[in-house]
Amino acid sequence: MLCSFCGKREPVFFRRYSGEKLCKPCFLSSIENKVRKTISKYGMFKIDDRIAVAVSGGKDSLSLLNILHKIEKKFPKASLFALTVNEGIANRSEEAVNNVKEACERLNIKYVVASFKEFYGFTMDEIVKKIKDKKGELTPCSYCGVLRRKIVNKVAKELGATKVATAHTLDDEVQTIFLNFIHGDIFRAFRVAPKLENETGMFIQRVKPLCEIPQEEIALYAYFKNIKFQSVECPYAHLALRNNIREFLNRLEYKYPGTKYTIYRSFEKIRPLLKTSVKTELKKCEICGEPSSKPICESCNMIRKLLNQKFL
Numbered sequence: 185m186l187c188s189f190c191g192k193r194e195p196v197f198f199r200r201y202s203g204e205k206l207c208k209p210c211f212l213s214s215i216e217n218k219v220r221k222t223i224s225k226y227g228m229f230k231i232d233d234r235i236a237v238a239v240s241g242g243k244d245s246l247s248l249l250n251i252l253h254k255i256e257k258k259f260p261k262a263s264l265f266a267l268t269v270n271e272g273i274a275n276r277s278e279e280a281v282n283n284v285k286e287a288c289e290r291l292n293i294k295y296v297v298a299s300f301k302e303f304y305g306f307t308m309d310e311i312v313k314k315i316k317d318k319k320g321e322l323t324p325c326s327y328c329g330v331l332r333r334k335i336v337n338k339v340a341k342e343l344g345a346t347k348v349a350t351a352h353t354l355d356d357e358v359q360t361i362f363l364n365f366i367h368g369d370i371f372r373a374f375r376v377a378p379k380l381e382n383e384t385g386m387f388i389q390r391v392k393p394l395c396e397i398p399q400e401e402i403a404l405y406a407y408f409k410n411i412k413f414q415s416v417e418c419p420y421a422h423l424a425l426r427n428n429i430r431e432f433l434n435r436l437e438y439k440y441p442g443t444k445y446t447i448y449r450s451f452e453k454i455r456p457l458l459k460t461s462v463k464t465e466l467k468k469c470e471i472c473g474e475p476s477s478k479p480i481c482e483s484c485n486m487i488r489k490l491l492n493q494k495f496l
Contacts, residue, residue, distance in 0.1 A: 187206055189214070211405075226379045236267045237267065240269070242351075268298070270297055273418065274309055283413060324423060353397055361447065361451050362429045
């Protein structure tokens with residue numbers, strides 16, 4: 185049995201949803217080519233973009249950094265840098281930051297590290313303790329996601345980035361679709377898109393070059409490329425509903441290969457309809473000045489809750 189692509193080497197990976205058997209070199213090339221095709225398909229970048237790559241220190245984001253660095257070499261007018269957020273999670277955040285630093289130094293890529301403590305006055309561990317004491321309704325992941333996104337947008341804007349590239353995989357996107365429906369945020373689901381439009385100019389446009397690649401393939405790519413990535417699991421991940429949805433979708437995919445792609449493609453057809461039904465007028469947050477659909481943005485409201493101040 186030989187590789188479906190080159191017909192010369194023994195395969196090391198079988199794509200159940202396509203029936204392809206791939207040797208190591210062809211598998212690596214297929215991932216990089218998929219990223220190139222996705223970027224081209226959705227017009228993610230311009231020839232002179234300054235790209236901020238949101239790098240968490242995990243396998244997905246470090247793989248994206250390596251692939252974009254390889255692609256960017258062919259476009260001298262473009263530039264990229266890594267942007268990492270240190271959430272302040274004991275035994276985890278420090279390892280993540282060190283992995284990013286090592287990768288960037290090896291690739292000769294500039295990197296910036298911002299922290300929850302610097303921006304908000306709390307580490308994630310301190311936030312978790314406070315919401316546990318207050319018995320709040322929001323999970324640690326809810327706080328982490330909102331606060332991290334704000335930092336990424338603010339720092340990227342300050343550093344002159346024209347795009348923010350995130351490492352959302354096919355799995356991440358399909359999980360988010362289900363989460364939005366379960367939470368009743370049907371119209372909010374339109375944000376699940378390869379390229380988020382920046383119609384108001386208030387946000388740095390976000391793109392997701394890995395959005396059509398399964399997470400297991402990115403993990404294998406990182407392994408074959410000897411990419412050193414996060415080994416410590418987040419101690420708060422088990423509290424999130426996303427974890428249960430991930431397990432459910434993985435069981436479906438195992439039994440019915442291609443299910444995740446089918447869900448994603450189906451949603452692509454209805455996403456434009458959801459978008460036209462949503463009319464959100466953005467303004468500046470009265471506290472921080474960042475874009476918000478309300479007088480006080482969600483992140484500032486969260487911080488005010490932690491400080492026991494009145495919030496909207």
